[in-house]
Amino acid sequence: MEPHKLFLTLLILQALLICHISTLSAANSKLFREYIGAEFKDVKFSDVPINPNVDFHFILSFAIDYDSLSSPSPTNGKFNVFWDSNNLSPSHVSSIKSKHPNVKVALSVGGYSVGSEFAYFKPSSVKSWVSNAVASLTSIINEYDLDGIDIDYEHFQADPETFAESIGLLIKTLKRNKVISFASIAPYADDEVQRQYLALWRRYGNIIDYVNFQFYAxxxxxxxxxxxSYFNTQSSNYIGGKVLVSFQSDVSRGLTPEDGFFTACKMLKSQKRLHGIFVWSADDSKANGFIYEKQSQEILAAN
Structure with a gap:
């Protein structure tokens, strides 16, 4: 085959593949997810309204590979619990899951900060970080009887290839060992953040179940x-992925419920592109009686 014809054929095949992948991900979902526990506002799982007709994920925030709040230092993948473990303990996880069969609970790793310090992704090496992370997170996940993991690193002292390989191998190993059944990532529209997460997506997107894109950023x-428009852009960036829409319940950023977030959700649902909704966070929602959680789940549950 002549070179120009071969090139044209490859372009056509690539376009067909992209179209096929996009079609596979074009379906509505009844998935609702909510981060909880990072701000220590005494919120409990039982405070949050749970519609029985949605798939509900609580995401504990955060497990961080630092050693303490008072004088935090990186631990090269040895994760510790930094959420409100008094109100969100293993017994609380067991209780909410037993009362609501549609509830699963995950943990999020990384986060924005540890006390006054940024929570950096800062591995000594891929091999040592992954080994430590698998061991420490497996211990926490088993103790709390958790179902999944969310990746929410926002600050980096490593190149994108190191992040991609470290996080990819972590997720792959936890899934292979049947420690977790799903994994998500939580990027947002910052150049460095996107470089890191898109490198991860290109290499390991096939084992990442959800993209919790922070549209409220x-x-x-x-x-x-x-x-x-933002949703279309990120759907193209994370092609084939289930990109969830999101809002921040203190309504300080992004498209807020008052300004049309739920209208946008209904428009996406009419196009069969509403893959789920997630909220940051239950801690802030407690002050307004979780009114937006109720509305979100009603939209998701409706036929």
């Missing part, structure tokens, strides 16, 4: 058309 005053 966009500017306050985001309009519905802007939000939908």
């Amino acid at each position: 966009y500017d306050r005053g985001t309009t519905i058309p802007q939000f939908l």
Whole structure:
């Protein structure tokens, strides 16, 4: 075959593959997810309204590979619990899961900060970090009887290839060992953050179940058309992935419920592109009686 014809054929095949992958991910979901426990506002699982007709994931925030709040130092993958473990203990996990069969509970790793310090992804090496992370997270996950993991590193002292290989091998190993049944990532529209997560997605996107894209990290005053444009952009970046929409319940950033978030959700649902909704966070929602959680789940549960 002549070189130009071969090149054209490869382009056509690539386009067909992208179309096929996009079609596979084009389906509505009844998945609702909520981060909980990072701000120590005495919120409990039982405080949050749970619609029995959705798939509900609590995401404990955060497990961090640092040693303490008072004088934090990186531990090269040895994770510790930094969420409100008094109100969100293993017995609380067991209780909420027994009362609500549609509930699963995951933990999120990384997060924004540890006390006054940024929570950096800072491995000594891929091999040592993965080994430590698998051991320490397996211990926490088993103790709490958790179902999945979320990756929410936001600060990096490593190149994208190291992040991709470390996190990819962590997820792969936890799944292979049947420690977790699902995994998600939580990127947002920052150049360095995207470089890291897109490197991970290109290499290990096939084992990542959900993309918790932080749409609330966009500017306050985001309009519905802007939000939908952002959604299209990130769906193209994480092609084939289940990109969830999101809002921040203190309504300080992004497209808020008052400004049309739920209208945007209904528009995506009409296009069969609403893969789920997640909220940051239950800690803040407690002050408003979880009104937005109720609305989110009603939209997801509706036929």
